[in-house]
Amino acid sequence: MSVATDTAAAPHTAHHGEPTGLWSWITTVDHKRIGVMYFLTSVFFLLVGGLEALLIRIQLFKPENDFISAELYNQLFTMHGTTMIFLVAMPMAVAFFNYVVPLQIGARDVAFPRLNALSYWIYLFGGLYLNASWFVGAAPNTSWVGYANLTSTQFSPGLNVDFWVLGLSILGVSSIMGGVNFITTIINLRAPGMKLMRMPLFTWMTFVTSFLLITALPVIAVALIMLAFDRFFSANFFNVAAGGDPVLWQHLFWIFGHPEVYILVLPAFGVISDVIPAFSRKPLFGYPVVVYAGVLIGFIGWGVWSHHMFTSGLGPIADSFFVATTMIIAIPTGVKIFNWMATMWGGAIRFTTAMNFAIGLVALFTVGGLSGVMHASAPVDLQQHDSYFVVAHFHYVIVGGILLGMFSGLYYWFPKVTGRYMSEKLGAWHFWSTLIGFNLTFFPMHFSGMFGMPRRTWTYQSELGVEFYNQLSTIGGFMLGVSTLIMLYNVIKSARSGAPAGSNPWGAPTLEWSIPSPPHHYNFPSLPEVRSREPMWHDAEREAIEAVTLAEPESEPVMPGPSFWPIVVASGVTATWALVMTGVWWVPLIGLAYTTFGVFMWAFEDPFKHLKSSH
Amino acid sequence: MAEAAAVAHDDHHYTSTGLNSWKLGFWTLIGSECLFFGTLISTYMVYKGQSIVGPFSGEIFDIPLTTVSTFVLLMSSLAMVLALDGVQRGSRKLSMIWLGVVILLGATFLGFQVYEFSHFYHEGLGLDTNLLGSSFYVLTGFHGTHVFFGVVWLTTLWVMSARGKLPPSKALNVEIAGLYWHFVDIVWIVIFVLVYLIQ
Amino acid sequence: MSSHADAHGHGEGGHASVGFYWAIGGILAVLTALEVAAYYMELGAVEVPLLLGLSLAKFVIVVMFFMHLKFDSKLFTGVFLAGMVLAIFMVSALMLLYHVVPGLGVGA
Incomplete structure (x- = not known):
């Protein structure tokens, strides 16, 4: 901390360049x-979660199949869902937050670079811990x-739920810190002239998502803590014999779980x-409306959670309220x-792979949205609850909406990250096989659900007619696997x-396209001044900005140096939680002591010490 | 703490709002903590009066005792603002005195809590006894844990102050610790009324 | 480095005096005494609203003056309230769902 005072006297020092090698990645801030590490890790877990899904699909290929046991099936669908939500969809979005948001707002890094590294390492360790359960067969x-x-020790005595409750707690820490980091970054590190209502939509949605992260994750964290207390220290939160109410878990889970959908x-x-807009050569139609709709979705998303619980018997008053809010959220x-459609209307559309995936999202998410409005109605939902119809619905939202959006982002920003285009030919193969494979997988599930096929059941009988x-x-x-x-x-x-x-x-309008591909590690030699929403589309503004952003600085901007402590603290946090598994109250304190040590070393570390040594 | 310096460093302190990032981030974290304690409090309130077997809250809560510990924590908040004032004035003496008072009052509060927990335990209220035991110990226990970490944090600052390493230029460190401390205090303000006084 | 600016925050208008802090501390002590008094006097129907009001007053006073929100940037208030409002909403909603709605007599 003291060093901040010393080095600030000479904010620009000699050339330092970007370090290379494995150690530089481990200590990078x-x-x-x-962002790249987030992306690669999430793709790894996408393959894991996908493999789990394929095993499920093999099992369901024919009635009364015995390819895998019911017990293994339970593990597969649980880990498939948990992996895809917490280890793939969320962190893949965070990968883009990381890479793109600072570039879009004209910042050199996020507000808390080391905290950012900590978020990543906790995500990685938490994900590995959760999947370590496979190796002990639990x-x-x-x-x-x-x-x-069902998660009580009475009905789930094994280690299975222990891995789940502790693993998710670890991951929650990562998300909350990420949320704090991006809120601060977006409020505080915008380049001059980058007013809120000039920010690119991706930054805006990151902003809204970050608020959802910091508000929704604590709720599930507490619910998980209560479950952990029930399991490890015989507390009574969900113990019916002591008057505990299992439905409270459902409330807390979905108070988190529905905002999570919008996360x-x-x-x-x-x-x-x-x-x-980039591939339609037109500014986004109704920019403020799209922004406000996003904010409104985030806000109303907090008031709809019980639509996941219509079958739990909340009564007509509560049900009616949540039916109404759920239908209202369809409006924004x-x-x-x-x-999006009006943006494309009359535009000079280029059907690149990124654009194809974006259009695919608009179409497929709408399908998922429509079936969502269907079971917003409580009486209808009572029929569809826990059937494959619901499975079809949320896969249209999550794969058709979210994954396609992420792929679109991949093709769009890949040239920025690597300085190279992705192959459009392979991209076309990727897009069309995804589109066809996706619809072939999930559209029939609407029917199998309507015919009465339940979720989470390892097999079905031929009389059901869903083979x-x-x-x-x-x-x-x-096909999706391919x-x-x-x-x-x-x-x-x-x-x-x-x-x-x-x-x-791409001739795109926003600020990240004003700097070289790939960017320098300091992003912007000096900060550009922004005067509109599409700075790169107004020639005078673009030239003024590029004169700054493409210039070679005489001396490189000072960037915080690498740090070893984020990975130390992350391993400490993971170890602390994992040691709770022992069920002995003082054992996790060992991990806590180690974590505290890391936190102290971190707090007294000077992020700019690498500059001093070179003097 | 040094994290803030990273930001402050960049481009001569540039931030778009002129606000310090570390402070803004910490306020955001406090917003998040509201939900953390909000969920614990929700659970306590949902389960209030739902325990099947005793001891029940009316039988064991000791209002005079808790009033004293509440008062202690409240006054520690006063000492905290005075400590910040001392650091900002550059008075090492005032900083050390008031930081010391906050630490002592915080530790006293924790002492009361340890006494209260062991007293309740001897009265027959374990974590696993009934809904009250679970929801009460976990809610107030997490609050106590926050107080404990606050005491550790403030002790660190006290040592820095004693070694002359807490000049006015580092008052922000104390201010942030103060925000944390006051937040823990307002959580207790809510707990005191919802848990102890309204039964 | 203009760490001085950091120390005193930005946009913190007037710095409150030590005497002012002591006065606030006194008010908080008095409010706490009133709370406990209200508890012992068993005021019936007004007791709960009164207690909630008193604790709300303490809460607001600490946040505004000890945590300086009254003098600080509105953005700090904003990010704090984002969480606070949702927390209050959640507690209220769960209280309604558990303690009010089932008593309305139309539940299943």
């Missing part, structure tokens, strides 16, 4: 490297919603709100859909030998 098996009191989908909305969502639909789903599932491999191949191949891309390969 650069938001761009952290993966979580009570579904991603973990309803009480997942708003970043994807943000991505395509930037992609569609619909507004966005119309704005044909399940076979379609399984074939589609494997499409993911195509994507992976495209990423690897293009990173090595893709066509070189300039600073603004």
Whole structure:
């Protein structure tokens, strides 16, 4: 801390360049490297979660199949859901937050670079811890919603739920810190002239999402803590014999869980709100309305949670309230859909892979949105609850909406990250195999659900008449698997030998396209001044900005140095939680002591010490 | 703490709002903490009066005792603002005295809590006894944990002050610790009324 | 480095005096005494609203003066209230769902 005073006297020092090697990645605090690590890790978990899904699909290929046991099936669908939500969809969005947001607002890094590294390492360790359960044969098996009191020691005596409750607690810490970091970054580190209502939509949606993260995650954290107390210290929170109410778990889970849906989908909305204007050569139609709709979705998203609980018997008054709020939230969502279409209307559309995925999102998310409005109605929901109809619905939202949005972002920003285009030819293969495979997998689930096929059941009988639909789903599932491999191949191949891309390969309007591809580690030699929402589309403004952003500075801006302490603290946090598994109250305190040591070393570390040594 | 310096450093302290990032981030974190304690309090309130077996809250809560510990924590907040004032004035003596008072009062509060917990335990209220035991110990326990970390944090600052390493230029460190401390105090203001006084 | 600006925050208008802080501390002590008095006097129907009002007053006073929100940037108030309002909403909603709605007599 003291050093801040010393070095500030000479804010610009000699050339330092960017360090290389494994150690430099482990100790990095650069938001761009952290973003890349987030992305690669989330793709790894996408493959894990996808593999789990394929095993499920093989099992359901024919009636009364015995490919996997009921017990293993429970573990597979639980880990598939948990992995895809917490280890894929959220962190993949955070990968883009990290890489793109500072560039879009004209910042050199996030507000708290080391905290950012800590978020990543906790995510990685938490994810590995959760998946370590496979190696002891006790993966979580009570579904991603973990309803009480199935999760009690009475009904789930094994380690399965222990891994789940502790693993998710660890991951929550990462998300809350990420939320704090991005709120501060977006409020405080915007370049001169980058007013709130000039921010690109992706930054806006990151902002809203971050508020949802810091408000929704604590709720699930407490619910998990209570469950942990129940399991490890015989507390009574969800113990019916002591008067505890399992429905309270449902309330707390969904008070978190519904905002979580918007945590997942708003970043994807943000991505395509930037992609569609760029490839339609038109400013986003009704920018303020799209912003306000996003904020409104985030806000109303807090008042709809009980629509997940219509079957728990809350009574007509509560049900009616949540039916109404759920239907209302469809309005701002619909507004966005119309704005994207109006942006394309009359535009000079280029059907690049990024644009194809964006358009795919608009179409497929709408399908998921419509089935969502259907079971917003309590009486209808009573029929559909826990059936494959619901599975179809949320996969249209999560895969059709979120994953397609992330892919769109991948193709869009890949040239910025690597300086190379992704292959459009492979991209076309990726897009079309995804689109066809996706619909083949999930559209038939509407029917199998309507015919009465329940979720989370390891097999079905032939009399139910859903074998044909399940076979379609399984074939589609494997197509999706192949499409993911195509994507992976495209990423690897293009990173090595893709066509070189300039600073603004798409002719896109926002600030991240004003700097070289890939960017310098300090992003902006000096801060540009922004005067409009589409700075790169107004020639005078663009020239003024590029004169600053493409210039080679005489001396490089001072950036905080690498730090070892984030990974130390992250391992400490993970160890502390993992040691709770012992059930002995003082054992986790060992991990806590180690964490505290790391925190102290961190607090007294000077982020600019690397500058002093070079003097 | 040094994290803030990173930001302050960049481009001669530039932030778009002119506000210090570390302070803004900490206020955001406090907003998040509201939900953390909000959930614990919700659970306590939902389960209030729902315990099947005793001891019940009316039988064991000791209002005079808790009033004293509440008063102690409240006055520690007063000492906290005086400590910040001392640091800002550059008075090492005032800083050390008032930071010391906050630490002592915080530790006293924790002492009361330890006494209260062991007293309740001997009265037959364990974590696993009934809903009151679970929801009460976890809510007030997490609050106590926050107080404990606050005491550790303030002790660090006290040592820095004693070694002359807490000049007015570092008052922000004390201010942030103060925000944390006051937040823990307002959580107790809510707990005192909702848990103890309204039964 | 203009750490001085950091120390005193930005936009903190007037710095309150030590005497002012003592006065605030006194008011908080008095309010607490009133709370406990209200508890012992068993005021019936007004007791709960009165207690809630008194604690709200203490809460607001600490936040405004000890935590300086009254003198500080509105943005700090904003990010704090974002969480605070949702927390109050959640506590109220769960209280309604558990203690009011089931008693309305139309529940299942």
